[in-house]
Amino acid sequence: MSNTHPLSLVIPVYDEEDNLRPLHSQITKSLASLDRDYEIILVDDGSRDNSLSVMHSLAESDSHVRVIVFERNCGQSAAFAAGFQAASHPIIVTMDADLQNDPADIPKLLQLYDQGHDMVVGWRAKRKDIWIKRVGSKIANAIRNALTGKTVRDTGCSLKVMRASMARKLPVFNGMHRFLPTLMVLQQARLAEVEVNHRAREHGTSKYGTLDRALAGLYDLVGVRWLRSRYIDYSIREDTKRGTL
Template identity: 60%
Template sequence: MQNQYELSLVIPVFNEQDNLLKLMQEIDSALKPLDLSYEVIFIDDGSTDASLAVLKDISETFTEARYISFEENRGQSAAFCAGFDEARAPKVATMDADLQNDPADLPAMLKLYAEGHQMVIGWRMKRRDVWIKRIASKIANSIRNRLTRESVKDTGCSLKIMDTEMVRAIPRFNGMHRFLPTLMKMQGASVSETKVNHRPRHQGVSKYGTLDRAIAGGYDLLGVRWLQSRHFSYKIKERGEKNS
């Protein structure tokens, strides 16, 4: 697939009908002044509200926007991966559809990416979630960092920019989106982290419970730790080739 854009923005969607148009308008306001060719790929993850209808209207109104729709709900990791496969730019950005991530942070993140990193991660220094989610996130992040030997402050922030080919090459499994920094580093990526805005939810409700996320995350963490322990890489010193 040829690179037709400079940036592909991948956004999973599950029952976010009231947030989508405002999100697209904010993305447009943030990126248009950069004179940057970009596309926005919405992945409807089996929504049961009017999200798909809204996405169809957005794709007709905004030339940069398009969508794909799953037959059934497959989860955030599957939605991200589908978007990565659809991307037509050498770098891909990700964010949530609930308007808690702020598209206005993208220009500064793109500038940091241009300094030579293959991944830039948002750090939600001031979380706008309920207290139980903030505490659970801190505990999970601390355990995750300890077992994966990481120092990432906020691996759960969906606002990220990554090298498209690298992120396509990482192992794929349910929950992999929670470990993208570690998985990208295993591909040799230079990863940088920067403070970003985090906003209260605009409309709708959170799709994840604290307990079920913790249980699933525990299984995923053991799997990623195993991947790290078995990972290998190599560099070719020279290659002997014969002329055809």
């Protein structure tokens, strides 16, 4: 696989005005050494602060930046799904806008992707969250892996690389973003994991409470378990219109 395939970065944004310019700068620096074209798709998920104005300013100064604006807050899964459908390029990179994901890790994920994987998942070995979030995440990962039948160290890490054609076929539902590796495996995706840097949040506040996230995750697990048991995967070998032979 050529290492020059262009990238679409998909980044949900919800009240992250102070993080957007540093994030853009760090992404630009990280991708500067790569022989790839790219676009940065910022999906505004109904921000209430000055995030949208900052995004428009970035788009005016950098042709790589695209801005998608929701009418109202719809959640991270909806923002990712909208970005997947809008992506112009065959490889999608996902990450958060809060600067806890490190753009400097993107080349490392791409290197592994180029070895023939359909998805590469970041693994935050040294998390910079408060202890209750770290514990809650470990418990959620263990339950999620047990019920979905897929072992992934850190399904909650938003820093991922995936094949765009497969991402666009993912079922869309609230909480989808928590199960991206499992949903990709339903399409027979080849997965890999790599350790990535994780940074403490410096600006803004987390949009999720620990209890809220745990309850939502458990509820979603039931649906994903059902989907996994009922999923139909097919590919068309031939499609011949009548009268063309």
